[in-house]
Amino acid sequence: MAVATQSVTDLCLAAKAAARELALLETGTKDRALLAVADALEARAGEILEANARDLEAGREAALSAALMDRLALDERRVAAIAQGVRDIAALPDPVGEVIDGSTFPNGLQMRKVRVPLGVVRWCTRRGRT
Numbered sequence: 001m002a003v004a005t006q007s008v009t010d011l012c013l014a015a016k017a018a019a020r021e022l023a024l025l026e027t028g029t030k031d032r033a034l035l036a037v038a039d040a041l042e043a044r045a046g047e048i049l050e051a052n053a054r055d056l057e058a059g060r061e062a063a064l065s066a067a068l069m070d071r072l073a074l075d076e077r078r079v080a081a082i083a084q085g086v087r088d089i090a091a092l093p094d095p096v097g098e099v100i101d102g103s104t105f106p107n108g109l110q111m112r113k114v115r116v117p118l119g120v121v122r123w124c125t126r127r128g129r130t
Contacts, residue, residue, distance in 0.1 A: 023117035025093040034090035041083040048079055 006014075006096045022030065041048070052074040059069050102112035 019117065027096075030094065031090045034086050038083040038086040038090070041079060041086065045076060045079045049074060049076070089121070 022033075025033075025040050052072070056073060057071065059072055064072070096117055098115045100115060102110065104110050
C-alpha cells in the first residue's frame with residue numbers, strides 16, 4: 001500500500017478537525033472505531049513492521065541511543081500488545097459527559113464539573129495557529 005507523506009502542520013490540522021467530530025460521537029460509535037483500529041493494527045502488522053524497520057535504520061544512521069532505539073523497535077508481540085491496549089481502552093467506560101463534582105448555591109444556581117474531550121494539543125498552536 002502506498003503511503004502519502006504529509007507535513008506535520010497538515011497532520012495537526014487534520015487531527016484537530018477529526019477531534020471535533022469524534023467528540024460528538026456516541027460511546028458505541030467511539031468503541032467500534034477503537035475496535036476497528038485494533039483490528040487494523042493486527043491485519044496490517046506486516047506493513048507496520050516493514051515501516052518500523054525503515055525507521056530503525058534511519059535511527060541507526062542518526063546515531064540514536066540504544067534506549068531510544070529499543071522504544072522505537074516493534075515486533076509482532078509489541079504490535080499485538082498495542083492492539084490489545086486499544087481494545088482495553090474501548091472496554092473502559094466513556095468519561096465524556098460524566099459529572100465529577102457539583103454543588104447548588106443558596107440562590108439555587110447549580111454548578112457542575114463535567115468531563116469533556118480535551119481535543120488535540122497541537123504543535124500548530126505553538127506557532128500561533130488555531
